[in-house]
Amino acid sequence: MKQQRPTRRRNxxxxxxxxxxxxxVLIGFAVFGVVLAGRAFDLQVVEHEFLAQEGEKRHxxxxxxxxxxxxxRDRNGEPLALSxxxxxxxxxxxxxxxxxxxxxxxxxxxxMKTDDLRERLRAHASRQFLYLRRQLSPAEGRxxxxxEAPGVFLQREYKRYYPAGEAAxxxxxxxxxxxxxxxGLELALQARLDGQPGSRRVIKDRLGRxxxxxxxxxxxxxxxxxxxxxxxxxxxxAYRELKAAVERNRASSGMVVMVEPSSGxxxxxxxxxxxxxxxxxxxxxxxxxHRAVTDTFEPGSTIKPLIMAxxxxxxxxxxxxxxxxxxxxxxxxxxxxxxxFRDYGDVDLKRLLTKSSNVGAAKIGLELGPESVWxxxxxxxFGAETASGFPGERTGVLRDFYNWGRVETATAAYGYGVxxxxxxxxxxxxxxxxxxxxxxxxxxxxxxxVLGSEPRQVVTPQAARxxxxxxxxxxxxxxxxxxxxxxxxxVAGKTGTVRxxxxxxxxxxxxxxxxxxxxxxxxxxxxxVVVIDxxxxxxxxxxxxxxxxxxxxxxxxxxxxxxxxDQGGTLTADAAAADGERS
Amino acid sequence: xxxxxxxxxxxxxxxxxxxxxxGAKHESRSLRADLQSLxxxxxxxxxxxxxxxxxxxxxxxxxxxxxxASSKLEMSHPDEFIMLEAGQ
Numbered sequence: 001m002k003q004q005r006p007t008r009r010r011n012x013x014x015x016x017x018x019x020x021x022x023x024x025v026l027i028g029f030a031v032f033g034v035v036l037a038g039r040a041f042d043l044q045v046v047e048h049e050f051l052a053q054e055g056e057k058r059h060x061x062x063x064x065x066x067x068x069x070x071x072x073r074d075r076n077g078e079p080l081a082l083s084x085x086x087x088x089x090x091x092x093x094x095x096x097x098x099x100x101x102x103x104x105x106x107x108x109x110x111x112m113k114t115d116d117l118r119e120r121l122r123a124h125a126s127r128q129f130l131y132l133r134r135q136l137s138p139a140e141g142r143x144x145x146x147x148e149a150p151g152v153f154l155q156r157e158y159k160r161y162y163p164a165g166e167a168a169x170x171x172x173x174x175x176x177x178x179x180x181x182x183x184g185l186e187l188a189l190q191a192r193l194d195g196q197p198g199s200r201r202v203i204k205d206r207l208g209r210x211x212x213x214x215x216x217x218x219x220x221x222x223x224x225x226x227x228x229x230x231x232x233x234x235x236x237x238a239y240r241e242l243k244a245a246v247e248r249n250r251a252s253s254g255m256v257v258m259v260e261p262s263s264g265x266x267x268x269x270x271x272x273x274x275x276x277x278x279x280x281x282x283x284x285x286x287x288x289x290h291r292a293v294t295d296t297f298e299p300g301s302t303i304k305p306l307i308m309a310x311x312x313x314x315x316x317x318x319x320x321x322x323x324x325x326x327x328x329x330x331x332x333x334x335x336x337x338x339x340x341f342r343d344y345g346d347v348d349l350k351r352l353l354t355k356s357s358n359v360g361a362a363k364i365g366l367e368l369g370p371e372s373v374w375x376x377x378x379x380x381x382f383g384a385e386t387a388s389g390f391p392g393e394r395t396g397v398l399r400d401f402y403n404w405g406r407v408e409t410a411t412a413a414y415g416y417g418v419x420x421x422x423x424x425x426x427x428x429x430x431x432x433x434x435x436x437x438x439x440x441x442x443x444x445x446x447x448x449x450v451l452g453s454e455p456r457q458v459v460t461p462q463a464a465r466x467x468x469x470x471x472x473x474x475x476x477x478x479x480x481x482x483x484x485x486x487x488x489x490x491v492a493g494k495t496g497t498v499r500x501x502x503x504x505x506x507x508x509x510x511x512x513x514x515x516x517x518x519x520x521x522x523x524x525x526x527x528x529v530v531v532i533d534x535x536x537x538x539x540x541x542x543x544x545x546x547x548x549x550x551x552x553x554x555x556x557x558x559x560x561x562x563x564x565x566d567q568g569g570t571l572t573a574d575a576a577a578a579d580g581e582r583s
Numbered sequence: 584x585x586x587x588x589x590x591x592x593x594x595x596x597x598x599x600x601x602x603x604x605x606g607a608k609h610e611s612r613s614l615r616a617d618l619q620s621l622x623x624x625x626x627x628x629x630x631x632x633x634x635x636x637x638x639x640x641x642x643x644x645x646x647x648x649x650x651x652a653s654s655k656l657e658m659s660h661p662d663e664f665i666m667l668e669a670g671q
Binding site: 079138156232233487564565568 | 641
């Protein structure tokens, strides 16, 4: 190399560079190269997957487009459960932490402490997505965006509102925070209410802003709206009167079920205690249960009209039969003596129900025999789920008649040893009201008949009509439920006062007060079951506790349903006009 | 000469196609923007509709109506009544 150097400045003597310099440069380059190659290997091979993912995160993203959940409406289209859009606030923690001056104002609109917000962001600093606050109103969402904090975004979410509040809380049920049915009809109808979320492929920058919307788009499919058979106006009335009665009688709980006999439509189904479904922070688990389907009880005297209908149907008794009540005390066997409240002497069928004679009912039951009594209850729908499809529904207790002796048969005839739900009892009375034709009970208005739910003729129309006539005495001044009388309407009904089973047999202190009634007599439009559990006031008889609830609820129901009064004076318009002229 | 003409013609066609592509792209962009704004409008209308339904059910709550009827309008249930039959 020395020889090739320019020789122009021959007079300048140059020191030859030391040999180590060239070597040092060479080694330097070599090390550099090796490091670069190693890093490239590391990135391309070792960490390739992770990095590709990270890149994707900052680039191409599938954004889920939430689908609106179907509404639950009453039979007139009034909303019982409705999804309304809300804004959920989320952030990229690292991006937000870069702008500490925005934390204060942001925390204020989010109703949080600044320090708490900072703590949460730091704790999740490595994440790309963190919910700061969920389900704000659209107006609050706009306030959040007005802060203009970096890395803070809104996400559209739907929130479930329950306009009927506690009045229909257990019936309608609840969804969880992610919008899936959790209780009640929200759970039962989940598959139909639920929508199909759509998706969108978009390109996002590091801060999560949508830079470009690429065409791939699956539109969200909204859930189905569902109409119930329930009439919200009746539901409100039922709940209001139930609540008032439970509080007035210092009872522990209660239920009201209203059914339209001609269709099997459940018009109202209220349960108390209840809860406010719009405030899930204060949920009381005991209020979640819908007692009309999840709680069973012994129907007591309310079962007597059913056994009577069966006996009439089989011809064991006739409409004019008279039964000797044995002075009010009747020894069935060594183990069982049936007692009446007092001696009613010889009773016809109307008086048997009016006075609620246990002896009379036991005699009819024994006349029928175990199999017939059992079959009657089975036919009326006891011991089996109704067609309502309500989650957690109980079947009650109806033991096989093979093991029934005289004692079991006699007690079953006045409603002990058998357990039913409020809904089952309403269904049984609806069959009586519909001239013996039992419609399967419905909570949802369906266009098509559910398989296996065809109407069944339980007793003959004659038997059903006769029993309805015999039940009309119950609400007379003579009867056990004079307080169930309705001005202008004929009422057939039956009271029940049941001792509850305690730790050691039947408890004298704890009762259940029942009333089941229907009106008008000739062609009942509504059947209503009222059950008040453990009243602790001075009254505990069904006629004093449950019957007034019936009267109050029915007064509203008949007005709402525009049922024509069938009792009392009727004037023709001409006569009224003539009356007007005279005065 | 012939091929030069062909070349010129293709050049013109190419130019027209290029302009058309630009036009189509522009139109697609503006249509997508329209779609987006319509979607936003629909969302807002849906939101409002849901709010209005909730508001209506709050105002028309049967308990509230009943309370107003008895307190403000002094209405009550007609427990005593006479049925009037329309004359034939």
